[in-house]
Amino acid sequence: MWRLALITAPTKEPLGAYGSGTPPVWDLREDVYKHLRLEPTTEMAPEDTLLKAAVATARHTCEAFTGRQLIDATWELVLDSWWEEGISRNGVLLIPRPPLRSITSIKYLDTGGVEQTLAASTYLAETQATAVVAETCQKGRLYLKYAEQWPSLRCQPEAVKIRFTCGYGDGPDKVPLGLRQGMLLEVAEMYERRELSLVGAMVTPAVITAERLWWPWRAF
Known part of the structure; x- marks a missing residue:
């Protein structure tokens, strides 16, 4: 879930x-x-x-x-694992409430139950700025760089927390x-x-x- x-x-x-x-x-x-x-x-x-x-x-x-998210806000996506129905697709995590502006952090519980932060150098995020068509972009895509692997997790609920900012900007215009x-x-x-x-x-x-x-x- x-x-x-x-x-x-x-x-x-x-x-x-x-x-x-x-x-x-x-x-x-x-x-x-x-x-x-x-x-x-x-x-x-x-x-x-x-x-x-x-x-x-x-x-x-x-x-x-x-x-969608109309005005900029910060959300946290909480997962039980890297592979959640409705979020994971072919090794890619789909971030809800587009347009995605940035990934703030990705935290997870390792097999010992210690919270770790996934290094930003290991993954890529398709944000509003990098999407092919920014005006009609769908959910932001988060995926690992070549040869990287998702870390092993402790088997318990809410083992992954992805914090991100989304929205079209800070004002109505x-x-x-x-x-x-x-x-x-x-x-x-x-x-x-x-x-x-x-x-x-x-x-x-x-x-x-x-x-x-x-x-x-x-x-x-």
Whole structure:
């Protein structure tokens, strides 16, 4: 079995703009307000709070649908062995939540139960910068250099921990347009239908369009 643990969460969302202050001011006027045809006024403060919650929800929905990380974050992939179903393929480890930006460390328990760090000189990682097509790259690939071998492990759960950074960058301007446009549709849907109580399953045209925009970006 394998699992993911979030180490450092994103500090920004994929929609809106951020000022230069500390912490930076999050402004939704440039895209969210325009998409909803709203006029920013002092009376909009309650709506702004609602919209920011909708943006966060839309981002979670987009990331869950595509399997991607939109804004930079640090994750840890925890494995019981080097060969985990859904992660290992033909001697290559597929790192979830693309695009992969860097491998921070690979730690493992040796046969004596002592934690070791795999030397960076023994493996290669295909990151966003080295992928053939960066915009539509799939899961990052981690593999050993020629003639290297994966170390023997202690036979116990969570024997391997791979820490990595992934995401398109540290701000909204780095996130692909199709992903952001789909999020805007989701935000509009939540904003305009917030009072509705639905009975049974119902998929609206906006949700269908958002998923069509996201579909080419699904990670396999």
